[in-house]
Amino acid sequence: MLNSLEMDIYKKIKQAIIQQKLRPNMQLIEKDLAESFGVSRTPVRNVLRRLEYEKLVKIKEHKGTFVSCSTIEEAKEVFEMRRILEGEAVRRACRLHNEEQLKELETLVEEERHIYGSLDFYESLKVSGDFHLKIAEIAGNSYFYQYLEDLISLTYVIIAIYGRGKMETCGSHDHLQIFNAIKQRDGDLAERLSLIHLSEIESNLHFNEELQISSSLSDIFL
Amino acid sequence: MLNSLEMDIYKKIKQAIIQQKLRPNMQLIEKDLAESFGVSRTPVRNVLRRLEYEKLVKIKEHKGTFVSCSTIEEAKEVFEMRRILEGEAVRRACRLHNEEQLKELETLVEEERHIYGSLDFYESLKVSGDFHLKIAEIAGNSYFYQYLEDLISLTYVIIAIYGRGKMETCGSHDHLQIFNAIKQRDGDLAERLSLIHLSEIESNLHFNEELQISSSLSDIFL
DNA sequence: GAATGCATTATTGTATACAATACTGGGTAA
DNA sequence: TTACCCAGTATTGTATACAATAATGCATTC
Secondary structure, three states: OOOHHHHHHHHHHHHHHHOOOOOOOOEEOHHHHHHHHOOOHHHHHHHHHHHHHOOOEEEEOOOEEEEOOOOHHHHHHHHHHHHHHHHHHHHHHHHHOOHHHHHHHHHHHHHHHHHOOOOOHHHHHHHHHHHHHHHHHHOOOHHHHHHHHHHHHHHHHHHHHHOOOOOOOOOHHHHHHHHHHHHOOOHHHHHHHHHHHHHHHHHOOOOOHHHOOOOOHHHHHO | OOOHHHHHHHHHHHHHHHOOOOOOOOEEOHHHHHHHHOOOHHHHHHHHHHHHHOOOEEEEOOOEEEEOOOOHHHHHHHHHHHHHHHHHHHHHHHHHOOHHHHHHHHHHHHHHHHHOOOOOHHHHHHHHHHHHHHHHHHOOOHHHHHHHHHHHHHHHHHHHHHOOOOOOOOOHHHHHHHHHHHHOOOHHHHHHHHHHHHHHHHHOOOOOHHHOOOOOHHHHHO
């Protein structure tokens, strides 16, 4: 995939986007990025193209690279696809999990419960995402993980755009319920809880058109 | 995504892989590709990275890029994920399709029926794939298309590795049945037929270990 | 004769130089 | 004053040059 140099740059840019240090529609100038990482434009460009493939940035030819600002329709597609994939994944996880995996999953729930409120917002987002990804991992088909990793990253950006600060992070309570359903191998229940969980997160977003971050003043005053 | 220069190179390399002009495990040397396309290594490298992301090639650091040669396990994952996604997609297609889309789908079935046997193998593969992709398109969430486009391309390579020449292409009869189910908006039937269809293709493959294309003699004589 | 080490070569990885494109602003003409 | 054109600038796109790495083969030594 990416070599170690690029992987380092990739992780840093990705994290900055997720943490909103780089906000939607902000331009990422290759030269500046290259300088701040102390490398040439070449590896930076490679990373940006990768991020574009994940839809975290948008590259416009001869214009530049911009932190992605998903439309409402795109955001809804992300949640819809997450429900499809995570619903199926959690079913499989119920069937397939072994003791070790269950323990790892439990650890994540515990961790989440522990840092809830205390640590910073983005740390708790990450731990929450890890819970979802662990289920994808247990589901036993690597595409679950591959697809959901990207979709979950995109969810962070969507929350950055359409969220309103407080309750967008997954409640650790929901995760505990899902965990228990998995533990009891109750696929129907686990799927139902997962779908509700995702829909709740989505419904806490503010999909009012006016709230979209505009890329230009002409968008606003048109 | 890719600009027009790279898109051109991308399509040609991808097609060559699908058509087995570039066989699994064959090395793709950047310099040679660049020369044969009359460009520098830069755009070629970009394309190769993209193809790697789609799992059509594998890049080994400081060694080179090789046409991917999926293992049996990877191949099974591809079919499994196709069943998950296409099963869901065809259900949605049943609900969502409009007249125009239905007509386009019918055209593809007709076309397939028409060229069956007559045209070359790879052309018929392509038309067959288009049928599957059209359903993904009708399903109304762009991720269906995005994911399945890659999975279907990978299927071609898998068939190249594990197929045995004759009946691996989708029978147009299966597609006609699926089409009729969609037309009648019978989601249950359409899904069932699709899953059977995919499993049939898979079961026609020869997943005997000995048949794997070895990348090195040491693999054979170990 | 076999094995090891070194030099050579081939290939990829990174940096830099150059080309193309699109934006910006000022000047000029109507 | 306003609209348009043109030059200059900023940024990306492509090519090339250079560095790093890994494979190869030959020579040397035991």
